[in-house]
């Protein structure tokens with residue numbers, strides 16, 4: 007099933023065409039990767055999908071529903087979440103609290119409603135705490151549950167960022183460079199965790215990555231972008247075997263000049 011469909015998306019910044027009819031499909035239950043040289047438009051495409059940057063042309067569909075003009079919070083509610091490249095955590099607060107704060111709003115947050123629906127919000131809070139403990143367990147972060155987020159390593163912060171996103175129980179997660187700036191051992195661990203989310207939770211993952219060596223062990227399908235459009239696609243083996251792959255990948259990507 008096609009979970010995410012990007013259909014001929016165009017984005018101009020001033021006179022630069024950064025996305026030039028970009029189209030792709032992410033199938034449900036896969037780990038799909040987006041690779042490409044610096045400046046080819048990968049992050050801009052994620053921002054368009056997630057409603058952070060409005061598309062000039064083209065459409066984005068999630069579960070068959072057009073989400074092109076939705077704001078990010080509405081896309082999040084539809085079950086599509088974005089894990090930021092630089093995790094946005096509350097540094098003074100423990101990991102556990104960072105996860106609890108990421109959960110969707112519950113009935114205890116409105117004082118008047120809370121007064122009349124006390125048993126319900128107490129039960130909701132208990133369920134949230136259970137969910138946060140499960141997420142910590144899944145990400146193997148339980149021993150660090152009470153550690154302030156500011157004391158974590160870069161790799162651990164990425165895992166907490168993924169945990170934060172999991173609290174919304176999404177169907178699909180966009181992950182922008184989970185392994186950037188992280189040593190190869192931890193990078194593998196992060197990918198192993200993403201794979202576990204796919205296999206055990208049925209999550210769909212769409213990942214931007216530069217490190218081909220980790221990526222190709224975990225991805226089911228790969229898109230290569232250049233100058234704002236998808237130029238190659240296939241299984242990791244197919245894409246790597248393509249005679250043009252390394253030339254494009256190692257090149258410098260220049261947006262189109264439209265004005």
Ligand SMILES: Nc1ncnc2c1ncn2[C@@H]1O[C@H](COP(=O)(O)OP(=O)(O)OP(=O)(O)O)[C@@H](O)[C@H]1O
Pocket residue numbers: 019024042043044045046047048049050051261
């Ligand atoms: N807000 C903006 N205003 C103007 N130009 C922008 C803006 N955001 C991105 N660009 C330009 O768009 C092009 C694509 O950038 P983008 O970050 O999407 O590429 P990328 O493939 O994610 O690159 P990298 O691999 O380096 O992260 C670049 O030339 C960048 O300078």
